[in-house]
Amino acid sequence: MRADRLVATLLFLQTRGRVTAREVAEELEVSERTARRDLEALAAAGIPVYSQHGRGGGWSLVGGARTDLSGLTAAEIRAMFLVAGPSAVSPELRTALRKLIRALPAPLRSDAEAAAKAAATDGTDWSRLPVTAGTPLLDALQRAVVDGLCVRLGYARPGSPTGIRTVHPLGIVTKAGVPYLVAGTEQGETAARPGAGPGSTGTGLRIFRLDRITSVELTTDPVVRPEGFDLATVWRELAAPMEERMRGATVRGRAEPTAERVLGVLFGGRLRLGGQRGDGWLDMEIDGPSPEVVAAQLAGLGARVEILEPVEAREHLARLAAELTTLYGPL
Template sequence: MRADRLVSLVLLLRQRGRLTADALARELEVSTRTVLRDIEALSAAGVPVYAERGRHGGFSLLPGFRTELTGLNHNEALALLAAGSGAGDQLFGLGTALASAMRKVVDALPQSHQIAASNAAQRFLVDPETDLLSRRLSRDDIPDATLSIVRGGVLAGHKLRIHYASRGQSPRWCTVDPIGLVTVRDKGYLLATESGTDRTMRISRIRTAHELPEPADRPDQVDLERIWAQRCAQFLSEGHIPVQVRVNPARRDHLLDMAEAVRTEEPEPDGWLRLELTFQDLWHAEWALWQLGTDAEALAPFDLRTSLRTRAQTVADRYRDPA
């Protein structure tokens, strides 16, 4: 780990020029004292790093201390930088590793490509924290230690002992055979089997995980896209209710953010959209449609229309007279 940190330190100095010990410590997520020890180690190894004192001082490398790699062209480097700005790295606990890899990619380019690719990458933004309606997007908050263990078990092909909290249930311990990791709309999932039964586990609900020495019972080759499609179909067929809705196109994305899945979608003559959606239960559907007010109308089931009408009448009665 220290070797990787030393490489990252050199690359930071190459790409950004002079940096203070505090700035290096923040980038590398270590203490200032660790950075100073690393600087001493680099100097002892012959890396031409030197310190400048004063208000604008810091550490720098002698000009010209660099290597260049011509195997990547401008578009290839740009594709890597753009892909590196997505959210999957955070869901799988690879954010720090990705940042280090991007520094190495940029540093390895010829200087002409390096400047052009870095400037161009600033023009791309993938999955920002808020959308056009200023809604902050929710992302799973998962401890790095847990992610590292789960990811290690998936890649090594070892069984995982997991303390898992299913929706609406108390946490329980289980031993699973991990198949792969999937990220969808800023949510991470572990695909696994438990005693031969398919399990699709939300990574954010894993309280604790341990990688076991026993090999996982799984095939050597896997088609995650096919498995995910099968799991989605199974999910939609179990314990959920279909709801038919008319919605203003301007509020479509808001509605889809609250639904479990979309079964069908088609335009109507008046410009609105007719959708068949899946919700967890009647209460979930009522809550979601209530958020949209008059921009959505529940068509079926009848019980949903009745509950929305009752809720609306209750609110209207409360505000009938001035306070």
């Protein structure tokens, strides 16, 4: 007999006032016999639940008694449904939200329903490609994290064959719509071995990007959790090297004011634009992994931007221009 089912039964009683075993069975998707046994268990536990036989009978809380099991305030309920409502993509979550709305007191129920409809989530980018990993693999990893079980993970980095490794799943972090698994790896692995995501450390903790995971097989081996492990802290430590590499070089130049919006889309927080120069253009600084990478990203803006330094970026842009001229010919 599961405690969560007993809690759900009590919440259902509070909402409806009087219920039959059949109604409880339909609501919780169990047999009528199980529902009756749960109701009897609540009464045996000292909760003021009693049954009345005959026509119009059923199970009720004595004197309409209520038990506040959640302590949720109206603001907390709105916040929860604003987050969970748009994300209710799985049947289990949709069912849970539906049951919770029914269990809420009437004054709070309308707010919860409105909050659940106040936002939406689109899981694709503008090219209609999904930006999150497949649900079956994500579900399996979430179960492994919650149950504390090791998994055999199939993982393929771009340009590399798929490898199988045993990892200790410790948490899942979503960054900019892309989920990552934080996991401990077997002893003896080094940061140089393939399989790491944006970052890795010498402690055996690594990041695995979920859209590169090809298979998940749960084992019966328990997860070894580092002492004092905190997911948010570990994520910041693992992600820091990648963020530093993304700002490993700075390119300086000038840009036409008409290019400001495009530059903002391309580089976001890595772009710094100064005031207008004497020639009417804007001073420009861009951070990136290398001068060559930034130059390649700027190539599409043509003569609307000019790189002034470093020389490596100017030379790379000149090589790109020569290659394009050779391929397509002069105008």
